[in-house]
Amino acid sequence: MREYDLETLRQLKRGELPFEKVHEMQSSHKDRDRFLKMLAIAQESVPWNDRILLPYAEHLYVVEKPDKSRVVKCDCGYEFGDVKQNWKLSALVYVRDTKEKINEIYPDKMGCDPDWMHIREYICPGCGVLLETEAVPPGYPIVFDFQPDIDTFYEKWLNQPLSK
Amino acid sequence: MNLKKETLVKKKGIGWNGMRLKDMLEQSEQLFRETKRYWGIEKLELREKDPIRYERIFSSLRGGLVNARETALNISASPIVKEIGELCFALYTPEGDSIVLSTGIIVHVHTMSDAIKYMIRNNYEENPGIRPGDIFSNNNSIIGDVHTADVHTIVPIFWEGELIGWAGGVTHEIDVGAVTPGSMAFGHEDRYGDGLLLSCEKAGENDEFYQSYLKKCADSVRAERYWLLDERTRLAGCHMIRDQVYRVIQEEGIETYKQFIREVIEEGRRSFKERVKEILFPGTYESPRFTDVPWKNDPTVSAKARRDLIMHAPLTLKVSADGELHMSFEGANKWGYHSFNCAPSPMQGALWVQLTQTLIPNDKINDGAYYATSLKLPYGSWCNPDYEKVSTTLSWHFLIPAFSGMIRSLARGYYARGYLEEISASFPMTGNILQGGGVNHFGVESAFTNFEMSSEGTGAMYFKDGEDCTAAMWNPEGDMGEAETWEVLEPLLYLGRSIKPMTSGPGKYCGGAGIETVRMLYRTKQQTLFNGLADGHVFGSAGIFGGYPGNAGYRHSLHGTNMKEIIAKQLPYPTHDGDPENSEVDRLVQARENVFDKIATAGPQLFEEYDIYVSVHRGGPGLGDVLERDPALVEADLNSGKLLPRYAESIYGVVAKQNDEGKWQVDHKRTAEKRKEMRLNRLKKAVPVKEFMKKERERILKRDFIEPVRDMYQSSMELSSEWREKFITFWNLPEDFEM
Numbered sequence A: 001m002r003e004y005d006l007e008t009l010r011q012l013k014r015g016e017l018p019f020e021k022v023h024e025m026q027s028s029h030k031d032r033d034r035f036l037k038m039l040a041i042a043q044e045s046v047p048w049n050d051r052i053l054l055p056y057a058e059h060l061y062v063v064e065k066p067d068k069s070r071v072v073k074c075d076c077g078y079e080f081g082d083v084k085q086n087w088k089l090s091a092l093v094y095v096r097d098t099k100e101k102i103n104e105i106y107p108d109k110m111g112c113d114p115d116w117m118h119i120r121e122y123i124c125p126g127c128g129v130l131l132e133t134e135a136v137p138p139g140y141p142i143v144f145d146f147q148p149d150i151d152t153f154y155e156k157w158l159n160q161p162l163s164k
Numbered sequence B: 001m002n003l004k005k006e007t008l009v010k011k012k013g014i015g016w017n018g019m020r021l022k023d024m025l026e027q028s029e030q031l032f033r034e035t036k037r038y039w040g041i042e043k044l045e046l047r048e049k050d051p052i053r054y055e056r057i058f059s060s061l062r063g064g065l066v067n068a069r070e071t072a073l074n075i076s077a078s079p080i081v082k083e084i085g086e087l088c089f090a091l092y093t094p095e096g097d098s099i100v101l102s103t104g105i106i107v108h109v110h111t112m113s114d115a116i117k118y119m120i121r122n123n124y125e126e127n128p129g130i131r132p133g134d135i136f137s138n139n140n141s142i143i144g145d146v147h148t149a150d151v152h153t154i155v156p157i158f159w160e161g162e163l164i165g166w167a168g169g170v171t172h173e174i175d176v177g178a179v180t181p182g183s184m185a186f187g188h189e190d191r192y193g194d195g196l197l198l199s200c201e202k203a204g205e206n207d208e209f210y211q212s213y214l215k216k217c218a219d220s221v222r223a224e225r226y227w228l229l230d231e232r233t234r235l236a237g238c239h240m241i242r243d244q245v246y247r248v249i250q251e252e253g254i255e256t257y258k259q260f261i262r263e264v265i266e267e268g269r270r271s272f273k274e275r276v277k278e279i280l281f282p283g284t285y286e287s288p289r290f291t292d293v294p295w296k297n298d299p300t301v302s303a304k305a306r307r308d309l310i311m312h313a314p315l316t317l318k319v320s321a322d323g324e325l326h327m328s329f330e331g332a333n334k335w336g337y338h339s340f341n342c343a344p345s346p347m348q349g350a351l352w353v354q355l356t357q358t359l360i361p362n363d364k365i366n367d368g369a370y371y372a373t374s375l376k377l378p379y380g381s382w383c384n385p386d387y388e389k390v391s392t393t394l395s396w397h398f399l400i401p402a403f404s405g406m407i408r409s410l411a412r413g414y415y416a417r418g419y420l421e422e423i424s425a426s427f428p429m430t431g432n433i434l435q436g437g438g439v440n441h442f443g444v445e446s447a448f449t450n451f452e453m454s455s456e457g458t459g460a461m462y463f464k465d466g467e468d469c470t471a472a473m474w475n476p477e478g479d480m481g482e483a484e485t486w487e488v489l490e491p492l493l494y495l496g497r498s499i500k501p502m503t504s505g506p507g508k509y510c511g512g513a514g515i516e517t518v519r520m521l522y523r524t525k526q527q528t529l530f531n532g533l534a535d536g537h538v539f540g541s542a543g544i545f546g547g548y549p550g551n552a553g554y555r556h557s558l559h560g561t562n563m564k565e566i567i568a569k570q571l572p573y574p575t576h577d578g579d580p581e582n583s584e585v586d587r588l589v590q591a592r593e594n595v596f597d598k599i600a601t602a603g604p605q606l607f608e609e610y611d612i613y614v615s616v617h618r619g620g621p622g623l624g625d626v627l628e629r630d631p632a633l634v635e636a637d638l639n640s641g642k643l644l645p646r647y648a649e650s651i652y653g654v655v656a657k658q659n660d661e662g663k664w665q666v667d668h669k670r671t672a673e674k675r676k677e678m679r680l681n682r683l684k685k686a687v688p689v690k691e692f693m694k695k696e697r698e699r700i701l702k703r704d705f706i707e708p709v710r711d712m713y714q715s716s717m718e719l720s721s722e723w724r725e726k727f728i729t730f731w732n733l734p735e736d737f738e739m
């Protein structure tokens, strides 16, 4: 079975692995222990001790709290609440809904028209990092990007059921 | 007793052991329903017994298909086929399931499968009959195709009186005889403007096209020489595939061949599910997407088409516990009197072409993957119209954005599993597409479709920027073609072709940049030209993990210019538009009429000699927080011209200045300060989401939106009670709310 050492995977995460190496990774069979190794790398990189159950999105993790509840947490430590609820509801948002605000990112005529679509920027209240953008028509429900089926994954795919 | 008698009277079918094809297909479907396995196969016996022989058969068939494509490329005269490689071939089982395919525009592997199944279900075996040497033609998307421009040639393969499969080939035609010139003409209301329609038509026998069929095609389309050559190209490829199948049967025996084609599809199904479990994360992924049709005041389109509208593609992807992939567009809004409607066949084809570039990036892909996926397309919506006479000439305008969310959803799965090397922020739209026609520079009434739009920027990856001007979602082997070749075919000169600044979607890693070209009509009195496959008021794709979408587009055309004088006096002429807020075209050229607006997709417009047509392409979406972008990359973007200087600070918080040689250099200290300040500013400017929702809800209650936005919500709520429930619950609206 193919395997990569932790340092190679750390480099991949930091974007420092040479392209030829990444390309080889893309073209090869997958290494089956990647999930657990990346979990270890994530765990060592955060300044807190909650157990990480999965990397959820850039800067965000699903963690297990001491009371076994599962919450979405930023690497800065900010907690967005239960994973079953959209984390965005507990974030800050900046909406680019005027031509001026859109033109800070796109030249005139190359961005969206705010009457047709606006840009929502979801920001971590703890550290100010930009976590997700949404480009949707005004009035659109907030998008729930990903609802992971954590128990199925641990029980049936990983064969390491989580205690509840 | 009675039963036996009946069987005896029944005419012997062309299927296996005298079965009728229809019965074979029904039996196959029934076995799949009952066992969830292709033809109920439990053990992959051939593969387990002699894996080397099994792989040898596969390689031999695959080689035959790739070879057929390469040879056919050289027969074709059509530039879209020859230069861009817009063709592909596939081999099918008697029931129409794909076994193996060539490279190329593989979206059609599944659309041809639909066409074959249509012939079987509609009893073509009886009428018009399916015999050795027959040729069938199809370009009807309601039956199985993407749009009329893609023409299928389908040939049955017989062995000792039994149908053992089908060979199929498809090419994209330059013109299909629609109401206006170009392969994907639009602006008309319904199918009656779509051009020549071939509905699984018997087009020949004894390996020859009927003279009457070729005459009909030649009489129906513009640029008929290309059409006729492409007919021969596809037929030659199908015959090469048939020969290769015969060779394999001679070497391996017919029974082995029959066993192989079923096992390989069942293997495809199983390995797909294994792959899903290996690389994705179970759960539900949402990624809605939109595009605009801003035609309310567009005089170039027909009366019924004059509406502003937004296409709504609320994509949900579910990865089940057993590794199946279920996709749904529940909540999609209604079809319309435009040419961007999609039949289920192209939707299925699009899913297929995306899978080959993501979960199954190898040559071992076939309809096994189809049997491990499902696709929900609400009846009555743009992706499954309840009116069969809708126009579909440019389905891609809706289909491309609709599927862009699939790539972002997969990216989230890869992220959770740690396979960061697979992540992409997805593809952008594939426009602008320049097409049209008229009396050309050789004095001939003709038509053309410029396929440089097969090279857009790609999405940012997890570890690097996307690639500049290099691919299209529908053809992984994109190629923009030589400018000189297009100039031979089109009565428009290239004044310039270059990277367009500000097309890359910003992020920690940016999308690849798109190009722009400036074209001038030359040696033609008049041409009818379109702008299309292009998002204008909205973004047809989106970023991920904080990245922004790549550019939306615009239309910029100059009519009645002084270009003749500019050339005669050897004055500077524009090679690009550049920054639209300081357009080079406008700076250097005077015109009677300057069309410069957000109607990026516009119907047929008249142009005259020396008129200018700007074609703005798309950059890929970005990934990650812009304030985390390496300042050295921002510096490189400034120096390459991809990033306009005024945006280095407003987007990236990078402070840079030009040195004596004009090179941009980052001031790292001030950049760090600026970024810190911007992060703090973000926290100050942003509001809690709950607060935003409260205000947005008020706006919804007041229906304070422009018409296309209101129409979109109302249409989605009318077509789907499920989506209505979701919308009403999310915003806590009264039960009887209507937009």
Ligand SMILES: [Zn+2]
Residues within 6 Å of the ligand: A074, A075, A076, A077, A078, A124, A125, A126, A127, A128, A129
């Ligand atoms: Zn944070």
